[in-house]
Ligand code: RFL
């Protein structure tokens with residue numbers, strides 16, 4: 001009875017308080033543009049999701065611009081290369097030699113924690129545990145968003161809406177079906193990942209193609225390792241004891257590494273499906289999609305969070321130019337610019353995934369092609385340079 005719509009106003013309503021939404025909100029704040037972030041979950045829930053671990057220089061620079069890079073520079077690990085293994089063979093791709101640029105290993109959880117801290121320090125508005133988010137009038141000059149929070153109905157009137165609500169959010173669905181086109185590839189396997197308080201097996205990441213399936217040795221810090229193995233889509237995390245996971249991982253990486261591997265109890269274990277997905281366009285009127293709301297990559301190559309960052313960069317610049325100079329070129333060109341870079345990251349993630357995994361219907365010919373691809377990469381400087389350029393991030 002008597003639930004009133006609590007009406008507020010802001011310049012940019014941001015749906016989703018993951019890395020895309022928080023980074024956009026913080027960048028806008030730094031140039032005096034107001035926003036309100038709506039997040040479906042609690043802050044603890046968002047911080048409990050273990051996701052990406054590798055940051056491109058472009059994202060690092062955006063975090064610097066947002067005033068959120070101090071801890072990243074103090075605690076992040078600079079990686080100048082990565083290892084690629086197949087069977088007992090292993091070779092290194094040197095990022096710095098080929099591109100002059102390293103990547104930084106610093107978890108998405110920490111990036112998100114730093115962004116939450118910055119938003120809180122600045123008194124930024126974030127509504128948690130919101131429900132029933134509905135976008136109204138995105139194709140009009142006066143859009144608004146309605147939602148409920150703890151049973152109370154609210155409304156935000158705004159100039160623009162940023163849809164940063166991930167793959168399962170409502171923003172993409174708000175664009176009429178006839179106006180958007182979706183492209184998708186679902187892979188016939190998943191990644192089982194664990195986090196363990198053990199020293200990483202190697203100081204750089206190891207991506208391994210083995211006849212038993214893909215494996216990845218990654219890390220968060222000197223005493224926190226992140227490992228993944230390709231698994232069946234029907235597997236459940238509870239099907240895998242820690243012991244079974246370690247045994248399988250050891251069988252998929254070169255023996256020399258397997259012998260060095262320090263095992264221990266897992267502190268997180270989860271399965272992620274692999275998908276390539278893009279929706280076009282990324283704008284409808286005053287609604288702009290950012291990050292996973294618009295596109296998904298398989299995690300091979302660590303492009304998920306990094307493509308979200310390039311979207312934020314283009315959208316932030318467009319909005320800043322609109323408010324500062326009254327120009328609309330930036331927001332008008334947003335979708336096209338963002339998509340150009342996205343498709344290249346999609347290609348890289350798809351190529352790297354295709355080269356590294358076992359597929360259920362793979363023929364002898366397909367297997368020979370994988371080995372030829374790996375051999376070419378191992379021995380050809382131009383191929384290594386192309387891989388390095390993509391891995392460290394193509395220019396914005
Ligand atoms: P996020 O992080 O999904 O954040 C979206 C936020 O929106 C909220 N939300 C809503 N809020 C309000 N109303 C609604 N109706 C809402 N619906 C959803 C959600 O609760 C959430 O907080 O998207 P964002 O910000 O675009 O960031 C993208 C990255 O998170 C993502 O690209 C990467 O994490 C992808 N990804 C990985 N990328 C890597 O580079 N390396 C990895 O190892 C890696 N592992 C992963 C991943 C993504 C995963 N997902 C999405 C299932 C592992 C997993 C499991």
Ligand code: PHB
Pocket residue numbers: 051052053054205216218219226299300301302303
């Ligand atoms: C991770 O550390 O979680 C990670 C690193 C590289 C990837 C994917 C995930 O390609």
